[in-house]
Each structure stands twice: as C-alpha cells, then as structure tokens.
Amino acid sequence: MRMTAEDRDRVTAAVTAAEAGTDGEIVTVVARASDAYHDVALHWTLLAMLLVLALLAAFPRETVERLHLLVDPWAPAVSTRAALTIALFLLAVTFLICRLVLAWRPLRLALTPGATKARRVRARALAIFRAAAEKRTAAGTGVLLYLSLDEHRAEIIADAAIHDRVPDETWGAAMAALVGPLREDHPADGMVAAVGQIGLVLGEHFPRTPGDTNELPDRLIIL
Structure with missing residues (x-):
C-alpha cells in the first residue's frame, strides 16, 4: 500500500x-x-527462551538422557556444568533465531x-x-x-x-x-x-x- x-x-x-x-x-x-516495534520482537524472543527453559524443566529425565548421549555416552552421568552449558547454548540459539526471524517487519506487525x-x-x-x-x-x-x-x-x-x-x-x-x-x-x-x-x-x-x-x-x- x-x-x-x-x-x-x-x-x-x-x-x-x-x-x-x-x-x-x-x-x-x-x-x-x-x-518499528522492535520491543515487541524482543518480548516474543524472551518468551521463546522461557519456553525452552520450561521444556527443559518439564522433561528433566528425557533431557538428561539426551544430554548424556550428546556429551559423553560412556560417562556415568552428565555433570552439572555440562548440563548448564548446553542449556545456555540452547537459549543463545533460540535468541539468535528469533531475532533473525523477527527482523522481518511484516511478521513483527502480525505478532503485535x-x-x-x-x-x-x-x-x-x-x-x-x-x-x-x-x-x-x-x-x-x-x-x-x-x-x-x-x-x-x-x-x-x-x-x-x-x-x-x-x-x-x-x-x-x-x-x-x-x-x-x-x-x-x-x-x-x-x-x-x-x-x-x-x-x-x-x-x-x-x-x-x-x-x-x-x-x-x-x-x-x-x-
């Protein structure tokens, strides 16, 4: 228009x-x-990151088993440091993907x-x-x-x-x-x-x- x-x-x-x-x-x-509604994009990004944390908290056993295979399948258990590091990595990836996708103005407007x-x-x-x-x-x-x-x-x-x-x-x-x-x-x-x-x-x-x-x-x- x-x-x-x-x-x-x-x-x-x-x-x-x-x-x-x-x-x-x-x-x-x-x-x-x-x-520009950049703050709206940030709100949705934070919501997506919280959703990732919620999924990790909702399914801790499944998460630990997958982390075990990902980090070291021969180790008796996943260390706390490794688990937190991977969780941080997932949050960072979520943040970057959301910010990249929401850089498209029509999508930001649709979600506002x-x-x-x-x-x-x-x-x-x-x-x-x-x-x-x-x-x-x-x-x-x-x-x-x-x-x-x-x-x-x-x-x-x-x-x-x-x-x-x-x-x-x-x-x-x-x-x-x-x-x-x-x-x-x-x-x-x-x-x-x-x-x-x-x-x-x-x-x-x-x-x-x-x-x-x-x-x-x-x-x-x-x-």
Whole structure:
C-alpha cells in the first residue's frame, strides 16, 4: 500500500476544497508506520527462551538422557556444568533465531497486539499534531488527519477550540469514510472522503468569515 504523486495531489485538492467553506485548517499526514516495534520482537524472543527453559524443566529425565548421549555416552552421568552449558547454548540459539526471524517487519506487525498498535499510532499522531497543528492558527481551529499505513489505523485530532464544540463521536463519519477504502488498499480514496467529511463538520461549527487566511499548508505530508 502506497501513495503516488497523483494520490498526493488529490488529497491536497480535497483539503483546499474542504477549507473553502470554513475557518478551520486541515493537516493531512500519512506515515508508513508509527513504530518499528522492535520491543515487541524482543518480548516474543524472551518468551521463546522461557519456553525452552520450561521444556527443559518439564522433561528433566528425557533431557538428561539426551544430554548424556550428546556429551559423553560412556560417562556415568552428565555433570552439572555440562548440563548448564548446553542449556545456555540452547537459549543463545533460540535468541539468535528469533531475532533473525523477527527482523522481518511484516511478521513483527502480525505478532503485535492490536491494542499496542492503537496506542503507538495515537501517540505518534499526538506528537505530530503538537508539532504541526496545535495552536498554529489564530483561532485554534486546526485538525490533523493522520494515517498509518502498515497498522491500517488512523487518528483525527482537533485543536482546543474545535474540541470544545465538537464531541469526539462527531468524527465517526470521517473515520468510516476513511476505513472503507483503506480496507481495499485505496488509502487516497479514504483520505479524500475523510477530508470531505471533516470539512463538513468544520463548516457547520466554524463557517468561513471574511478575511480568513490559509494558515497551515494544504499539501499532504508523507513521512
């Protein structure tokens, strides 16, 4: 899933059209992902290592017999040092294999819980909003539409003046307009539709007044 130059132009044109009837300002941002999720890979790696230890503890007799054959089949017993050394070796191999496999981004994303993705996308959107839109307009009427492609998640965050007048559930139509095309791998169509819905909300609560100027860029920002 990606955004072409034509897609960027379409979203930019949609923002310009939506702002024509309102004093509000819409900022659109698309990111490939909101986080690398390397910590998630580490969590799964540690879980795999604990599983290896659990298997060694659950089947001690079978483990000792196999270690006996592996270390020295003629020895009367496996020494504690040898047993612990082999256990450490198995843990190290498990760690390396898991880290190698989980270096593949699609697998990390697939193994990341949905709640974790939602939190990371929300946190990234808030950070971008504070840097790019919050209190950047004279009347505090900035809105951020943020789309994170890899997570298939989006956020709409509004400035204080808008948030005071428009309840969060009002943005449901815009999110629905975005999610439908997004599920069919048409993010630009979703962004254009969502921007249109946001423009309708802003036009109702913050209609355009004489002398209004364009305070934030209309162009789609690609991260």
